[in-house]
Amino acid sequence: MKIKYTYYFIFSLLLSMSSAFxxxxxxxxxxxxxxxxECASCHMAYPPGLLSEQSWKNVMSSLAKHFGTDASVDAKTQLEITNWLIKNAATRQKYSETAPENRITKTSWFVRKxxxxxxxxxxxxxxxxxxxCSACHIDAAxxxxxxxxxKIPAK
Structure with missing residues (x-):
């Protein structure tokens, strides 16, 4: 009986840790x-851990057609941002899929949540x-x- 509760405790602890992450x-x-x-001038500055390395490479290599907008920046700025995004990209399997259409909102974890x-x-x-994100997630920034x-806006 004690072993059963120990496993239950460990499982509960791991589950709470994963949801906290x-x-x-x-x-x-x-x-x-x-x-x-550059990025936050049009939308929230998304944490780089929300997309995989490949997704960030895709996003940053297509700034001239960035979701219907020309978000082009000079080459030096593009390289600086790209390198930083790749360095801090998602590494956990849960977040590291290549996002469909390079959209955070199309990832399986986003859809599931x-x-x-x-x-x-x-x-x-x-x-x-x-x-x-910040429309509902108060501390998204x-x-x-x-x-x-x-807090989901009523209207």
């Missing part, structure tokens, strides 16, 4: 200023898109995506 994806302290000034969100919720004026700290 999923909820926290902090921005690395060495983020180049260009990442904030948001499967209860109805399609009409994404279209609310206060959200507009699944890519707008800090890389904290805890399910305990969500």
């Amino acid at each position: 999923a909820a926290k994806m902090p921005m690395p302290a060495d983020a180049p200023a260009s990442y904030e000034s 948001h499967d209860e969100v109805r399609p009409d919720v994404w279209k609310r004026a206060g959200i507009k898109s699944p890519a707008n 800090s890389g904290i995506f805890s399910e305990k700290n969500i």
Whole structure:
């Protein structure tokens, strides 16, 4: 009986640790200023651990057609941001898949975590898109995506 409870305790501990990791994806302290000034000028500066190395390479090699916008930067800035994103890209298997269409919102983990969100919720004026993490995740800018700290806009 004692062994059964020990295994249960260990399983519970591991489960809570994995969900804690999923909820926290902090921005690395060495983020180049260009990442904030270039990328965050149009959208949230996504923590690089949300995509794989290959996905970041794909994103950064197609800035002229960045999700319908020309987000081109000079070669030096592009190399600086690309190298930093690759250095800090996802390494855990859960996050390291190559994202379909290079979109965080198309990854299997994102879809699984948001499967209860109805399609009409994404279209609310206060959200507009699944890519707008900070619309619902209060601490998204800090890389904290805890399910305990969500406020979904009513409209």
